[in-house]
Amino acid sequence: MKSLDGMKPLLMILPGLALAMFIIGYPIYDLGFTSLQEVSRFGKLLGFVGFDNFREVFSDPLFWASLNRTVIWTVTVVLSTLIISLPIALILNDDFYGRGLARVIIMLPWAVSLTMTAVVWRWALNGRAGLLNATLMNMGLIDEPIEWLAEAQLAFTVEILVGILVSIPFTTTIFLGGLSSLPRDSYEASMVDGATRWDQFRHITLPLMKPFINIAIVLNVIYVFNSLPIIWVMTEGGPANGTDILVTYLYKLAFRFGQLGEAAAISLIMFGFLLLFTIIYVALVMRGERQTDTIEEDE
Amino acid sequence: MSAKLKKSLLYWLMLSPLVVVILFPFGVMFVTAFRPREELFVFPPRWWFSEFRWSNFVEMWEKTNFGQALFNSLYVSIAATALGLLLSIPAAYALSRYRFPGKSAYRTFLLMTQMMSPIVLVLGLFRLMVVLGMVNNLNSLVLTYAAFNMAFTIWMLQSYFSTIPRDLEEAAWIDGATHFKSLIKIFLPLAVPAIAVTSIFSFINGWNEFVLALTMIRSSDDYTLPVQIYSQVAGRYQVEWHHVMAATILATVPVAIVFSWLQKYLIRGMALGAVK
Numbered sequence: 001m002k003s004l005d006g007m008k009p010l011l012m013i014l015p016g017l018a019l020a021m022f023i024i025g026y027p028i029y030d031l032g033f034t035s036l037q038e039v040s041r042f043g044k045l046l047g048f049v050g051f052d053n054f055r056e057v058f059s060d061p062l063f064w065a066s067l068n069r070t071v072i073w074t075v076t077v078v079l080s081t082l083i084i085s086l087p088i089a090l091i092l093n094d095d096f097y098g099r100g101l102a103r104v105i106i107m108l109p110w111a112v113s114l115t116m117t118a119v120v121w122r123w124a125l126n127g128r129a130g131l132l133n134a135t136l137m138n139m140g141l142i143d144e145p146i147e148w149l150a151e152a153q154l155a156f157t158v159e160i161l162v163g164i165l166v167s168i169p170f171t172t173t174i175f176l177g178g179l180s181s182l183p184r185d186s187y188e189a190s191m192v193d194g195a196t197r198w199d200q201f202r203h204i205t206l207p208l209m210k211p212f213i214n215i216a217i218v219l220n221v222i223y224v225f226n227s228l229p230i231i232w233v234m235t236e237g238g239p240a241n242g243t244d245i246l247v248t249y250l251y252k253l254a255f256r257f258g259q260l261g262e263a264a265a266i267s268l269i270m271f272g273f274l275l276l277f278t279i280i281y282v283a284l285v286m287r288g289e290r291q292t293d294t295i296e297e298d299e
Numbered sequence: 300m301s302a303k304l305k306k307s308l309l310y311w312l313m314l315s316p317l318v319v320v321i322l323f324p325f326g327v328m329f330v331t332a333f334r335p336r337e338e339l340f341v342f343p344p345r346w347w348f349s350e351f352r353w354s355n356f357v358e359m360w361e362k363t364n365f366g367q368a369l370f371n372s373l374y375v376s377i378a379a380t381a382l383g384l385l386l387s388i389p390a391a392y393a394l395s396r397y398r399f400p401g402k403s404a405y406r407t408f409l410l411m412t413q414m415m416s417p418i419v420l421v422l423g424l425f426r427l428m429v430v431l432g433m434v435n436n437l438n439s440l441v442l443t444y445a446a447f448n449m450a451f452t453i454w455m456l457q458s459y460f461s462t463i464p465r466d467l468e469e470a471a472w473i474d475g476a477t478h479f480k481s482l483i484k485i486f487l488p489l490a491v492p493a494i495a496v497t498s499i500f501s502f503i504n505g506w507n508e509f510v511l512a513l514t515m516i517r518s519s520d521d522y523t524l525p526v527q528i529y530s531q532v533a534g535r536y537q538v539e540w541h542h543v544m545a546a547t548i549l550a551t552v553p554v555a556i557v558f559s560w561l562q563k564y565l566i567r568g569m570a571l572g573a574v575k
Contacts, residue, residue, distance in 0.1 A: 008393075008397070008478075009393035009394075009396075009397035009398075009399040009402075010393075010399055010400075010401075012389035012390055012392060012393035013389070013390040013393050013394070013405060015386050015389075016386035016387060016389075016390045016449050016453065017390070017405070017408075019386060019442075019445065019446050019449070020408075020412055020446050020449055020450070022446075023424070023427075023442060023443055023446035023447070024412055024415055024420065024446060024447070026423070026427050027420040027422075027423025027424045027426070027427055028420065028423060029423075030423040030426050030427065031420065031422060031423040034422075034423075034426070043426065043429065084317070087313070088314070088317070091310050091313060091314065094306070094310070095303070096303065096306050096307035096310045096311075097303065097304065097307035098307065098311065102310075102311070102314055102318075104559060105318050105321055105322065106314070106317065106318075106321065107559060107562055108321055108322075108325070108555070108559065109321055110558070110562065111551075111554070111555035111556075111558040111559045111562070112551045112555050113506070113507030113509070113525060113551065113554075114507070114509070115507070115509040115525040115528070115529060116507075116525065116528070116547050116550065116551045117324065119528055119529065119532055119543065119547055120324040120327055120328050120544070120547060121324060122532060123327065123331065123532075123538075123540050123543065123544065124323070124324055124327040126344075126540075128340060128342070128344070129339060129340045129341065129342070129344045130344060131323075131326075131327045131330070131331075131344060131346060132323075133343075133344050134343065134344035134345050134346055135323075135346070137343055137344070138345075138346075145343070145344065165320060165321065168317070173562075173565075222414050222416070226416040226418050226419065228418050228509070228510050229509050229510070233529060233532070233533070236533065247418050247419075250418075250421075250422075251418075251421070251510075254421070254422045254425075255425075255514065260422065263422050264422055264423075267419055267420065267421075267422055267423065270419045271419050271420070274414070274415070274416065274419055275411075277414075278410075278411050278414040278415070279411075281410070281414060282407055282410045282411060285410060286407075
């Protein structure tokens with residue numbers, strides 16, 4: 001009976017585990033294999049070439065340019081999102097008139113898919129008839145319509161701003177979760193000691209929020225680094241590869257240019273990076289769980 | 300003026316730039332979807348338009364094959380959700396009720412696969428579907444969505460299942476019910492709300508997914524909504540923006556309302572409860 005009980009849960013997790021292993025595991029294996037092969041345009045493997053594909057990737061200036069932009073994209077979007085989201089979470093955590101409405105509005109970008117958001121912005125930023133130009137011209141801020149997406153530098157900047165906008169709701173939610181778990185008595189004690197609100201923020205809120213900030217950084221890095229729709233829909237990495245980040249460049253190599261060997265190599269490089277951040281994430285979650293456990297045991 | 304009113308005004312003032320930027324694309328969506336075609340490209344561009352053209356929606360539906368894409372999206376999202384839940388419910392039950400060898404390794408595996416994004420593996424996934432002969436087949440999306448979603452659904456379900464007291468099931472066992480019977484008769488009815496919320500999120504994930512649908516589906520009859528709408532925009536000399544925005548409204552607004560309503564439950568599936 002005991003041994004049967006040991007088997008039953010395993011049988012219950014097995015079907016799902018098998019599907020996940022197959023659908024996620026096989027592609028990883030295939031990418032590893034393909035990256036070491038010479039591959040024809042049509043996906044036919046032509047034989048083992050060692051690390052030639054990786055060498056090709058590393059000597060490709062477009063790879064380095066995309067990598068460079070990936071770093072800029074990820075770091076700017078994640079940092080700006082954090083800096084904007086923390087005060088928003090502080091505001092939404094406080095009691096004021098219309099807070100419910102404010103919460104709904106701030107969370108709205110999360111409710112719409114990235115693809116659709118990007119489609120709408122692509123139209124809103126249209127150089128000839130876009131309503132962003134209409135608004136700015138009405139306000140007298142510009143005299144002539146601006147072609148927002150025609151020039152790489154400007155287009156990339158705009159895409160980063162959209163990236164920040166869509167990352168705010170999720171990050172704010174994490175922070176709100178953190179703020180709601182802060183102990184009220186520390187604030188009351190510090191008030192007695194004559195601390196200002198800024199002191200409270202620096203010496204109580206910020207240190208206690210640290211685990212949440214860490215989680216928000218790691219999750220946002222993972223999501224933003226991987227995000228294809230915004231850039232793909234708004235500019236497809238163009239003009240002239242000027243807004244390509246690694247995911248868009250990888251996608252072009254694989255499905256437009258038929259450079260499958262190189263694409264497989266880039267996929268693996270990105271997979272390695274993703275794995276690294278995932279491990280950090282898992283470690284953070286596990287540490288959080290252990291802390292919760294010890295607190296519960298203390299009680 | 301009371302202190303709270305003053306504070307409220309100050310807060311709204313601080314939030315206002317962001318509120319404007321968030322609402323801006325929704326405004327763009329609505330005023331474009333309803334305006335007559337000839338008012339799309341006027342110079343200088345303006346918000347104002349002369350009449351509400353409800354017929355834009357009817358026209359769009361016919362011209363862009365919207366109904367077919369809607370059906371494809373519904374099929375893929377529902378089938379992937381059903382498959383995912385069928386496999387997730389027993390796994391989540393096992394996680395919340397039993398100790399078994401490898402349990403913590405399994406939890407780690409779930410957390411890691413939850414972060415695995417399809418885009419990094421997209422080439423490998425495409426080659427897998429070639430091997431399986433499933434390119435240009437909506438079921439390729441059903442399989443991949445179910446697989447990539449499962450970590451999330453299992454995690455979310457088990458966090459709810461753990462809150463359902465065991466006593467009820469144990470009482471049934473004492474009365475002579477088998478584990479299977481107590482699962483069906485006692486546990487599952489209590490778990491219905493959790494399962495409903497989880498399936499809605501799983502559905503929305505499938506509904507919104509773009510990269511895999513763009514990759515696996517080649518013929519326009521099998522496009523899901525995001526790809527269908529994207530194909531109205533990309534690589535076209537003349538884009539019928541009023542149709543695109545009408546389609547965007549139909550494809551996003553109902554889902555966005557449901558999402559906003561249930562959003563507070565989402566965080567439980569993200570293993571963040573643990574950080575608290």
